[in-house]
Amino acid sequence: MTTPRRDFLKYSASALAGLLVLPASRRGFAQTVTPAASDRNAFPQGVASADPQPDAVLLWSRVEPLAGETDPEAVVQVSRSPEFGELVLEETLTASPDTDHTMRILVRDLEPDTTYYYRFIAADGATSRLGRTWTAPPMDARRPVSIAFFSCQSWPPNEHGAYQRLIRDERASGERGIDLILHLGDYVYGLPADPEESFGPPSLADGETADAPATAAPAGMGMAGMGMGSDGPTDPEDFDLYLAGHRRIYRGYLEDSDLQEARAMYPFVAVWDDHEFGNDVWQSYSGGRSNPKKRTAATQAWFEFVPQILSDSLSVPGVPNEARDYEQPAPLNNAPMRDFGDGFLSMEPNNLAAIHSQTCYRTVRWGAHVDLLVTDNRSYRGPSAHPGYSAQEVESEQSSVNVFSNFSLFDGNLLNTLAQGRDANGGNPPETVVINGETVPNPRRNDPSVSMLGIPQKQWFKDALAASQGTWKVWANAEPVMGFRFDAGRINPEAGTGFLWTDSWDGFPNEREELMRFIRENGIANVVSLSGDRHAHYAGLVAENYEAETPRYVIPDFTCTAVSAFERGPFLERAMGAFGLSHLGMYRRQNADGAEERVCNLNLTMRKGATAAQVMSETNDLEQALAAAVPSPNPHLAYADNDVHGYCVATFDADSCDVTFVSVARPVWDPEIYPEGPPMLRAVGYRVDAWEGGEEPKLVRTFTRGERVFGEP
């Protein structure tokens, strides 16, 4: 081995702080450690790379200790060739139980825009799978940039075939088609013993059973396999149990062959959403209570298993990134949220320590065309404008908000009033508000106005948007920012009409308006949101205020569907069943062969409105349905595909941004049946040409391949 003992000790010390920084050699050299033939899978979670910079990239693996080993050693090798004939790096590492034997290595002094291969070799010679990655191009490189984006991968494994579709198609094309994979969160779905992870039984009005949504990992993967009760951890105060449970979840998910292959073949940029910790998370709050212990444990496990460059991230000139690597805080207590400051940030010290244990919002820069602005939409947000939340309800842990069990639509002006809290109506908030026809005391009358990004991140985001010289400012944004209105009240007044998904930006209309106005007033052009979370493909435009008579559209939003979590159509079918409206989600008809099939009417409900969808389910005739359509509840929504898994690719060039929505078959793929990966159902392209500051972006469909999406002529 080349590393003298002295250096080895120095590296070990820094490894405990979370990151090893290793300079590559400019001149190649021969390896001193060679792999040995071994049947042992010493690196069962594979390898990964993340956040490339022009001269650096982060490499990752986890070594499985042999019986009796506590701090196993492993060698990392980096080469320009997959044969490793000449190396640019060879170092011995120690893997500590403090990081569950995961290793993060920042390799510096690399050549820009260059492909590298890497592998890890355990002390007994057992070798990891081959990793491939590359560095970013120089900052002035004016070449197209392609970002594949994914979200929402749920248990079980062997269902993440969307990755396999991307890998196979790119390999077949014979050229490098993807620069980065952007993962927009819900990398894993929490712990099976969490009450908030239980989605409840299907509730179809006609008593029939819909597909049960995917749930979290089975016994043995999480807390349930650790001798804990079915109602949750037997000791909800035990940080170590939470940490052990979350680590087991990541270890299990990363044994999935498709996810593992994607991580080995492409550099990833990742940000989290809620399910890395719980459901509908804000700050340390999830499932009706505050839990800074679990929040910190979930953060630590994410940091250990989902690699990213935080402290050493590359800033937009003049706007330093605040990103910081995870550091375990002193032991925390689970105190209720209280003392709400600006933006609804709870100043309760345990909450603050938990959410500040890591800072992951940052920029990732890619040549002249793309500055990727990655926001953290969970750590600093307040409770959404859902009327079931108020400071008082949150403090007393009495809030009954559970968007997974209810189908509640809220008027846009109501949400705006609630979101603004005591600042509503110019600081004179109404005493009462009307919620679903009932006049009630305004629950947020004394509360701060709410923020999604939190005040410091919001300022950073605005500054970075204004300072970025990238042709495109690409917002890596876990949740959709465009609005989604439902007019179910046309069919059943009890169901009401308005916005449903208050956990995303529809629950923070005040901040959406503030950000969109900032972009417009400062003449910032070519801002594009790439989002996930919704388990459906959508293309649409973001309005400053959807309640305006003539909404002003400021940026496009492209939402990618789930890798494997439940699809949105069947979910809404269940949720609307309580109002006898399950057919607005999915309805049954006979196909050409006379067999019954369920089709995704939700596409029509969202794009053309409930009336059209109702006629569709009654006549099974799209022409009649479209003729019956009244003004669309979502005229800004160009595309909706609510019944598929898949991913998207966004390509940014000097003049345009092209997004392809790739849909793969559901139910999820079976590698026995489809050894070449799940078949592509359809691919649909949208383009937005670069626009000048102050203009409105325009979305244009560029192509449609494969089976037509339901609801389009």
Ligand SMILES: [Fe+2]
């Ligand atoms: Fe999700």
